[in-house]
Amino acid sequence: MYSSGNPTNIANPVKDASVQIDIKTVSGRLTLYQTTLCEKIPWDKFNDDIDLDPQSFWDTYNENDIQLICCQADASILWLVPSVVQTRFIQSLDWDTDMDIIFTWVLTRDRPKGKEVVKYERTIDPVDLPMRSDVQKVLNGSMNSFRIYNVYPRYFRVTGSGDVRPLELEEISVNADLIINRANYEWWSFNDVNSSGVTGCGGLTGPMAIIISEEVPPQGIIGDTLSKFSIWGLYITFVLAVGRFIRLQCSDLRMRIPYENLPSCDRLIAICEDIYAARAEGELGVEEVLYWTLVKIYRSPHMLLEYTKID
Structure with missing residues (x-):
């Protein structure tokens, strides 16, 4: 039955990607950074002088399934939280409660049906979080940025069934600065402090990842x-x-x-x-x-x- 259903798998690349960073305390959850401006670059579109795989992670995979995701450093939404809400949130950071920062990748593919949108969500380890005082200073205007370590792994594998998993071979994590820009309007920026070590995104310092999207069977009952x-x-x-x-x-x-x-x-x-x-x-x-x-x-x-x- 399986052989009669044309078992040849076909490519299933990522069609859309977005990134979101939230901060959560006992007072609630605020979205600091969000962007939907992410470029999907196929592996075969790189120049020969750009080596995104110096440790030969991808030798066992089909190059047609590998993509580089490059996102804009500046958020695609403005920071429009009222000052009274910010004040209350800053006060909650003084309380003896947990502070969580959640990083999320949202990826969209054509298949499988019913699971076209997949999500990778990670709560940053407490030892990698910035000091609460630094977050308070950024929110009240005393500082412009704070740093987060080990925000997310650089390499991902999206399975045929719709799960997002870090590459098993080696987990290379990304460190980043979250910067708030104050002008006529306010918005957040994501600055990958290790972006100079990854070429191919044309100088973008926003979230970037190398993703392999596994092939899936064609449409049909099987x-x-x-x-x-x-x-x-x-x-x-x-x-x-x-x-x-x-x-x-x-x-x-x-x-x-x-x-x-x-x-x-x-x-x-x-x-x-x-x-x-x-x-x-x-x-x-x-x-x-x-x-x-x-x-x-x-x-x-x-x-x-x-x-x-x-x-």
Whole structure:
């Protein structure tokens, strides 16, 4: 069934990407940085003098599935939080509660159906967070930036079933400065402090990642099953469910031989009709004798063969 469904996988590149950074305290959650201005650059579009894989991570993958995601450093939304809300939020940083910073990649692909949008969300480890006093100074205008370490891994793998996972070989994390720009309007910027070590984004210092999007089966009942539920879904659907149904239909065939595979059942049918007639006439004694006669015939294979011979 699988081979007849054209099992050749096809490329499934990332069509859209966005980044968001939130800060969370007991007072709630604020979005500091968000951008949807991310460029998707295929692996084969790079010049030969640009080496994005100096440690040969991607040698085992198809180059058509590898992309470089380059995002703008400046946020695509303005910082429009009212001053009274900022003041309350700054006060919450003085309380003895946790402060979390959450980084999120949102990636969009064409397949699998129902899982076109995948998300990688990471809560920064407390040891990598900036000091609360630095965050307060940035929010109240005393400073312009604070630094976060190990924000997200540089290399990702998006599976065929729609999961986003850091590359298993080696996790290279990104350090970044979050900067607030104050002019006629206010907005946040993301400055990758290690961006000079990654060429190919044309000088952009915003969030960047190298992503491999695994190939998926083409559309169709088998392809959709594999895309949504992987090979285990195909196994459970066809081997367990369908196989079990067929097995139930074919099991205990030997028990059906006395009822479905006898040469001639005219005499047995005549006994059954006599039982029905005796019951209808109220001859219950005759009915009982005929019933036990029929039971005795079925209990004895020899008698069953004698009664079902072809005349």
